[in-house]
Amino acid sequence: MRSVGTLGHALLGLLAGREMSGYELTRAFDKSLANVWSARHSQIYPELAKLEAAGLIRRTASGSRGSKSYAATEAGVAEVRRWLAESLPPEVLRSESLLRVFFLWLLPTDEVETYLRAQEARHRERLVDYRALAERIRSTDDGPLRWGRIALEAGIRYEEAMAEWARWAREELDGDERR
Amino acid sequence: MRSVGTLGHALLGLLAGREMSGYELTRAFDKSLANVWSARHSQIYPELAKLEAAGLIRRTASGSRGSKSYAATEAGVAEVRRWLAESLPPEVLRSESLLRVFFLWLLPTDEVETYLRAQEARHRERLVDYRALAERIRSTDDGPLRWGRIALEAGIRYEEAMAEWARWAREELDGDERR
DNA sequence: GCCTCCATGTAATTGGTTACATGATTCT
DNA sequence: AGAATCATGTAACCAATTACATGGAGGC
Numbered sequence: 001m002r003s004v005g006t007l008g009h010a011l012l013g014l015l016a017g018r019e020m021s022g023y024e025l026t027r028a029f030d031k032s033l034a035n036v037w038s039a040r041h042s043q044i045y046p047e048l049a050k051l052e053a054a055g056l057i058r059r060t061a062s063g064s065r066g067s068k069s070y071a072a073t074e075a076g077v078a079e080v081r082r083w084l085a086e087s088l089p090p091e092v093l094r095s096e097s098l099l100r101v102f103f104l105w106l107l108p109t110d111e112v113e114t115y116l117r118a119q120e121a122r123h124r125e126r127l128v129d130y131r132a133l134a135e136r137i138r139s140t141d142d143g144p145l146r147w148g149r150i151a152l153e154a155g156i157r158y159e160e161a162m163a164e165w166a167r168w169a170r171e172e173l174d175g176d177e178r179r
Numbered sequence: 180m181r182s183v184g185t186l187g188h189a190l191l192g193l194l195a196g197r198e199m200s201g202y203e204l205t206r207a208f209d210k211s212l213a214n215v216w217s218a219r220h221s222q223i224y225p226e227l228a229k230l231e232a233a234g235l236i237r238r239t240a241s242g243s244r245g246s247k248s249y250a251a252t253e254a255g256v257a258e259v260r261r262w263l264a265e266s267l268p269p270e271v272l273r274s275e276s277l278l279r280v281f282f283l284w285l286l287p288t289d290e291v292e293t294y295l296r297a298q299e300a301r302h303r304e305r306l307v308d309y310r311a312l313a314e315r316i317r318s319t320d321d322g323p324l325r326w327g328r329i330a331l332e333a334g335i336r337y338e339e340a341m342a343e344w345a346r347w348a349r350e351e352l353d354g355d356e357r358r
Numbered sequence: 359g360c361c362t363c364c365a366t367g368t369a370a371t372t373g374g375t376t377a378c379a380t381g382a383t384t385c386t
Numbered sequence: 387a388g389a390a391t392c393a394t395g396t397a398a399c400c401a402a403t404t405a406c407a408t409g410g411a412g413g414c
Contacts, residue, residue: 005373006275013282023393036277043374045395065382065392077285084286088276088297093337096185097267098215101330103192105323106256107263118267144284150351151280154344158272161340165333172329184401202365222402224367244364244410 002054004079007039007047012056012072012080017144019060019071022048032148035130035155051076101169113170120166127159183235183258186218186226191235191251191259196323198239198250201227211327214309214334230255280348292349299345306338 004012014020014028025048026041048070051057056076060069072080097119104112130152137149183191193199193207204227205220227249230236235255240248251259276298283291309331316328 006278007373010278013285016282016285021393022395026393033278033281034271036272036274036281038271038273038374040375041394042376042396063393065394067393080282081285084279084282084294085290088301091274091276092213092217093215093334094217094273095215095270097270098330098333099185099189099212100263101333102212102215102323102326103195103259103263104326106192106195106260111264115263122267144281147281147283150348151277153347154277154280154341155272157340157344158337161336162333165336168332169329186401200365201367205365217402219403220366221368221404242365244366246365 002050004051004054004056004083006037007043008051008056009080009083010037010039011044011047011051012076012083015057015070015072016077016080019069021063021067021069023067036151109173112173116166116170116173120163120170123159123163123166127156127163130156130159181229181233183230183233183262185216186222187230187235188259188262189216189218190223190226190230191255191262194236194249194251195256195259198248200242200246200248202246215330288352291352295345295349295352299342299349302338302342302345306335306342309335309338 010029010033011025014025020028022041022045026039026044029037029039029044048057052059052070056073056079057070058073060071062068100115104115107115134149134152134156137145137152189208189212190204193204199207201220201224205218205223208216208218208223227236231238231249235252235258236249237252238247239250242248279294283294286294313328313331313335316324316331
């Protein structure tokens with residue numbers, strides 16, 4: 001009996017809300033979940049087959065263009081709940097942009113400044129997007145949507161913190177230059 | 180001619196600073212780099228062989244207990260610089276803890292609260308560690324070490340933002356309960 | 359003599375991305 | 387008729403983790 005990975009749990013979580021097809025699930029990963037977890041259809045379809053074989057989801061209907069809908073079974077919902085209540089795995093940040101910072105001493109000062117400006121700009125752009133999205137969701141305060149809004153808030157605070165950090169790092173350098 | 184991945188660039192960056200053995204590189208990933216990128220020795224040793232074959236690093240000496248030291252070649256240093264100056268890849272956060280947030284509606288309120296408290300506690304713990312580490316590095320303001328301190332500041336701001344977010348999310352819920 | 363740390367490697371497996379491949383429906 | 391979108395799948399490859407495997411040096 002193969003254990004369920006993070007992708008499997010994400011799929012079960014989505015299917016615990018409502019029945020969906022592989023295609024709809026794929027869109028969910030492109031849309032709402034994109035900012036915390038990603039997955040392509042090429043990973044999703046085989047995973048659905050495995051979850052079905054494990055009895056955690058079941059086929060419910062076939063749509064017009066050959067689409068297949070799935071719903072979480074009782075065992076499936078129980079498995080997501082178990083996962084949610086489980087203690088968090090020791091998650092570490094994995095950021096290529098921050099990794100590069102360790103090696104910036106290899107670049108001339110003006111290129112370092114360019115780097116940090118680009119970094120800040122990217123975070124500010126995302127911040128604008130996230131805030132616009134938050135405005136649109138604001139009114140919904142019931143059910144699953146609400147938790148999307150709460151997760152989004154984490155994204156907003158993250159981008160804010162990273163943009164501010166990049167500005168701080170740039171100022172650190174500048175002060176240094178003028179000395 | 181195989182292209183160099185992120186791990187390869189990280190190794191080149193470290194070796195551009197000073198010559199090191201595979202074992203020392205492994206420790207560097209456990210220690211300073213651990214918070215932004217991770218790698219095991221089983222991934223590092225084969226990668227060193229590839230970098231050497233590509234002429235980006237070269238063997239410099241053999242230590243007593245069979246250790247092999249490597250240094251970045253000119254081509255190797257040029258490659259890190261190229262990588263650093265290159266525009267950033269579209270990096271997205273990948274967080275299982277935040278993914279779980281989308282599905283918290285499946286848990287009873289008290290378990291949600293437990294989840295968010297655990298989340299906050301973890302971030303606060305890391306914050307304490309990072310701040311202690313920052314204190315220790317503070318005095319060094321030259322060379323590679325300085326950039327380690329700047330990257331650490333990003334970690335501090337990240338943990339701070341996430342801890343505050345978890346508290347905010349919990350309060351959101353509480354306010355709701357009392358209504 | 360035994361344990362710990364230093365030191366390097368390979369093998370097996372999982373997770374994830376990119377590319378390949380195909381076909382139906384709807385819109386213009 | 388042609389393009390965009392819906393819809394599902396497989397194959398090849400790359401990245402990363404876990405487990406397997408071995409041996410030397412130094413401290414107790």
